Amino acid sequence: MLRLVIAFFIVPFLASPALFAQKTTRLLANWQYLQSDLGGSWEAVRPVGEGSPESVPVWQDITLPHCFNARDAVDPAGNYYRGPGWYRTQLTIQNPYRQGRTLLHFEGAGQKTDVYVYTTKVGSHVGGYDEWTIDITEAVEDFKKSDVFAKQFKGNVPIVIRCDNSRDLEMIPSGMSDFNVYGGLYRYVNLTYAPTVSLDKIFATADVDPAGQAGKLTVGGRFRKPAEQSAAAVSIRLLDPQGKTVDQTIKSLNDLTGDVSLWQTTLRKPQLWSPDSPDRYTVAIKLMTATDTTTYTEKVGFRSFEFVEKGPFKFNSKRLLLKGTHRHEDHAGVGAAMTEDMIRTEMIMMKEMGVNFIRLGHYQQSRIVLDLCDSLGILVWEEIPWCRGGLGGDLYKEQARRMLTSMIEQHFNHPAVIIWGLGNENDWPGDFPEFDKEKIRLFMRELNDLSHRLDPRRRTAIRRCDFCKDIVDVYSPSIWAGWYRGRYTEYKSVSEQEFGKVNHFLHVEWGGDSHARRHAEEPDQAVATVTTGKGVDERTGDASLHGGSTRMSKDGDWSESYIVNLIDWHLKEQETMPWLTGTAYWPFKDFSTPLRPENPVPFVNQKGVVERDFTPKESYYVFQSYWTDKPMVHIYGHSWPVRWGTAGAQKLVKVYSNCAEAELFVNGKSQGVRKRNSQDFPAAGLRWQVPFNAGSNQIRVVARQGNKTVEDEVTMQYQTEKWDKPAQLILEKIGEENGVSTLQARLVDDRGIACLDAANYISFSLAGDGRLLNNLGTSTGSRTVQAYNGRAIIRVESGAGKAVVGVQSPGLPTALLTILPLKQ
Template identity: 30%
Template sequence: MTRQCVFIFGICFSLVTNIVGQTAVEGRQKISFNSGWLFSKGDRDASLPDRATLGWQSVQFPHTWNDKDVLADGERGYYRGIGWYKKNFRLQPEEGKKYFLRFEGVNQEAEIFVNGKAAGKHIGGYSAFNIELTPFLDPSAEQYISVKVDNSFNENIPPLSADFTFSGGIYRPVHLITTGEQHFSMSDYGGPGVYVSTPRVTSQNADVHIEYHLENGNAYDQALTIETIIQKESSSALARKKTTVIVPALQNRTVEVICPDIGGFELWSPDNPAMYYVESHLFKSGELVDNLTQPFGFRWFHFDPEKGFFLNGENLKLMGANRHQDRIPYGNALSDDMHRQDMRLLKDMGANFLRTAHYPQATEILDNADQLGLLVWEEIPLVNEVTISREHDENAEMMLKEMIRQHYNHPSVIIWAYMNEIYWAHRFKPEEELPARNRATLALARKLEDLARELDPYRYTAMAMHNYPAYEETGLGDIPMIAGWNLYHGWYYGNHEDFGKFMDEQRLKYPRRIHFISEYGAGSDVRLYSEKPEKFDFTIEEQINFTRAITRQILDRPYIAGGALWNLIDFSSERRVDATSHINNKGLVTVDRKPKDAYYLVQAMLSEKPVSEWGYSFRQQWVHAAVSPSDTLVPVRMYAFSNQKTLSLYVNNRFSAESEVKDGMAEWLLCLPPGKHLLSLGQNSTYTPEKRIETTLIPFHLKDEPTLDIAMNLGVNYAFIDSRTGLYWIPEREHRSGSWGIIGGKQLYIGDKVGTKEDILAADEEDPLYQTMRVDPSEFRADVPDGTYEIELLMVDYVRKSRRFADEDKEITYEPGRRVFGISVNGRVVEQAIDMGGSYGLNVPYRLVFRHTVKDNAGLSIQFHPFKREPVVSAIRIRSVRY
């Protein structure tokens, strides 16, 4: 039995009838339009129809021209400019039909030409848009289309700057859509023209409102009938209704249909993402002229300043991650399967929340959020700063309208947001400009807040703020319904415990605010491992320490509605100068979608399903340099991630020890002989994962070692494991009598962070080796046996500022004569006077490789002689050779 609906017309004249007879016709057709395109980069006029293909590249969508030039290539910057796409196709236009192209995403300005005529434009790189082809089609059936795309910086188009790459191109799919002359709107900010709301939902019944936007492309008034069906997939309908209306010639009309008191449904939630659909059919004289199916779900929710978030009446901590639409080496041109893979990673992590930082994302992402049960914060790309201009504000408003219209029907979306760290660029602006910028930012925020609430009164609004006093001083943080916080205590500043103190102070100051942690995270390079992790060292262990500490503090505070880790996946940020150049590596998953240790930690802390996973996903080697002549075992700090109470460790099939699981982790300190070992876990369940490792001991005394290969990473406490060869660069050690190590000097710290974390030019795979260094060492000494040794010294002179981005570097910077030093081995001069800053330039590596023969039990002594300022050495390797 289905319920009847009542309907309300947003027009002056309406007519209600029941249509019985219907003729089976086509309705809407939607086909992919992604193949057979040609592409050429550069500014030219390619708008006219032609078959010239010389120099053009054959491509298919999705496509970006920045998939490769954002990688570590020794050059700063990537192409931001114009690219052209063209395609010829056959289409015989039929009378009574309308033809449209739907572009799901073009970054960031697009001009479309059909058969040489301008058909439309779009501004903004992250929303869909429709272009009508009908008036421009050639009756001969041979059609030509050209698209001019420009991703150049434009001060009036957000985002102006951000910590991600603004890849250009037609990077999401394109579809050819055919409808009748009367159809659901194709001009409503890219939205479907059918909008579903559930203003009242209980566990038993609900009211469903459907707002239809209709277009009549005919020169005469038309009587149309809308058939509305509410159902779950292909099951029987919960509600069904036919509604007839007159739409005047060449006009648009809005019709609202209300279906009250619907029952017999399941509530949508992360544990049970029950999806329902509104099927809408548009008839003219019994003939189907258009049809659409739109998703929705039955759920209700609210935020409470003291207790956080409630879904369907139950308190739910929103925990998950941010996600960028990026994958190396594909840029932002991802397939639907790639999008789906990312969403499955998030769900499998135990998450119930996604923030689509910092822009609307592909339809596939929202569809999967609906189907997997992930609640979504979606925002427009208003990042770091605003331009004080009317054009900028209008573009921002348009982006908000497009986002809300296009994704309105997704039950997963609960928050619309419109600014991210919008005062971030203040530090780089002249002081006298700031008052005007603050006023412009406040005025725009109020406009966007009012607009969002007008377009959607049922969802919450938010902005993401960073740890900066201007949000409080200007009152900007009071405007949205939710105060989002991007906080990095213990990574960029302070320590882990400062996070909780900061948030507790915010709660005391603003007890009625809804607080949400929109970002928190630490970077990691899967090649770096430390027994003594520290802030900003990019080791796997420090990412775990940060993630564990902040996640626990969020979970322990009921007033914090939720938290989103930054970021789900390592992503392209061409300006970045971290341990992995051109990449923001705060991801829980690598660029090629392999989970890091922190992913499994979060999974253990959030998931309700049994979890037991070994740590050190990317590591199989433990190399230890003996600290005394009696050392015969290799210490191995091992951990596993679990939501069980305890885990038992077995080594080579023998019980070793039991460990209590605390905040998702169990830990052991093992002492193992050199060799290969099998580790396994035991617990109440039958799940016993295994891990194979290999341990190596470098002896304290080297005199009895005929074959040596020692690689040491100076200036830091972490090991670097070369992913290409497996070569293990151990953390630095100071010399001990009768053994080997570095003498003199100290570790380099810039801005209280170890090393430079600069992009080392021409050394794309070894940045972490060069980024840390021993400053002012006097000697490296090793009591090695007589023989011939190959010696490698890795050195670099560096930019002495602490920075995250380096886009001001347009060319190599030279500083001749600033740092000059010499090198000798056992008294023999190897380099008289090295001037790296003058000869090679800052951040340009110098890898000195030479051979030396040790005689008469002299051992090996590499000495560093300062002439101007201190010597700097980043890594040393000594290797036995035959000659």
């Protein structure tokens, strides 16, 4: 019989590689959510009035993905919700496979999840960041035999899901971690129909020799329900990046248990995957049994890499400086529930900034992220969320082992991945009475061995746990030059010291916070008060805003002006460090955190180069000027509408560009041409001291690279009047679009002069129709925010009637503004 099956399918497969595919549907719509606990799943499915005169209230209609904490994570009023939440939907289930399996595939759900078909519990999962699948076949078939299937649910199958992100010391990540431990179905949920026997996982290894002359592909598989079928056949094709078949095989299988070897083949001079040319091959597998035929595809990339001992990083045998950043799964208005379009936008913005490397902190992330890293050419360090707090007991350690195994197996085929991260800041105690370094070392060694067993080709790494740095392959110490300690000018010397302490050094996490739209005429003024020569790392307490040594994180102005200087210095120094493997700036985007309620935007870590809604800060363009080739130019200060100083004073104008030269014009007059020199700090020599007129000033730059030119321009007001302390608030409408009004609150002194260095907290409120667009965790989307240069912005969505918006600041009179409804 098996020979007949093989013979029947060989010819069609070679002619048409996509005959059938495992059928998967994203379950996006027709969901309801309840933020509280229930007595059990029955309360989610019982008819109204069944056993009670009232039904459970406040179910909300929602779409997936959905996060408990889409808004409250950055609500300045208090802590975010941590507890249970319930979801329910009804599915029409019609499996096209004879005796097929019906599966629910979760791409991630936080943090503990129970799944029910009607009132039958079909499975549970612990851990908010790995993928998992539950087979609901039997439960669905049993439910279809019940009376309520036809009567109450009209032929649909009720699915009920309980998620819970309550604090649990025996779970990772720790609540001490500097990010929100979100709850909900915040990644996609899929309904999958599979044949009786299907491929659960495919493991494809694409190796290439250092010279790039010979490639070897090894393909293995793991089957779902192998005991129900003793024999099958696979037909496998390898397609090059242009879609041409370069090799193929067909193989009969008599044992489907365990991890099964499917194919091994060699290629001469394969097209290599790299950040500049992310070329991928396709492995197309056709699984044939006596009853079903299913096709699967996986993308692979041939590449080699090496962390040279006491030296740089090599990729495909050439030195490559890793130019990296970090990512949290977090966004304004949705929390962790980022859609595929949002994720794509974010990753493309990173690539356009010049990124070729990313550390996914501090947990496994969506398969969509990994796919985009593959297609865009961004190398990956991915890690499990063993982050801070210490080391728990058996349940804690078992979860860490399980998540590490899941991460490696689920993302094994991605050519972008080069490092598996085992932990972060594991030297930070707090969750348990005992903090035993030797026990942490023992478990770290266990995870390191497990990683190498599962995947001997990739490296292991941790960040900031000095007493474990000898265990892993690659180590990153904590170096926060110019922020948590020290001055940014110490960055190179401290990095050289740390480089000498380990065999393989990679610096992840550096930078500092910047309050978007806040600027300073003298941003480095506080640097003179910072002690040098005593380390530039992050220590317990130094991340707070109180006490401890003088440091820019506590005593600086948190301006964009300071951070662009810090970043500029780091990037220009990196060009003079031939031994450096690379670095990763922390992070790409601002993100929410429960540990920073006193920040200028409450509960937001503001170290990103873009805001939580993708709005670029000025620092984004500093990176572009160093890391990209496409000609670009940017005048510093697009979000700095008013500068200040004395009449006739020379003011510094900085331009960030990757072009060879630039010419600046102020109010139509050329200020001369400057040549770019990356070692001429700041702004690589593209800076001018120019006179400003009182009032409006037009600034334009023309940059040239060969025969190409790019331009940028900005208008800045120049204020020469000196101000006293803030005495009053002025609230005004400065724009309107599509029913949304933009309001600005300004702090002025008792003469009405704008206080351009004021950083008072400002709070907005609304009475009447309409709503504030707040709880977004951005400089213009928080109802409580520190002023940036004496101002703060909020947006208001108009309602059917009028509304009154109020603005307050401690010690100042409240200001009010009436917003009228739009004309119908």
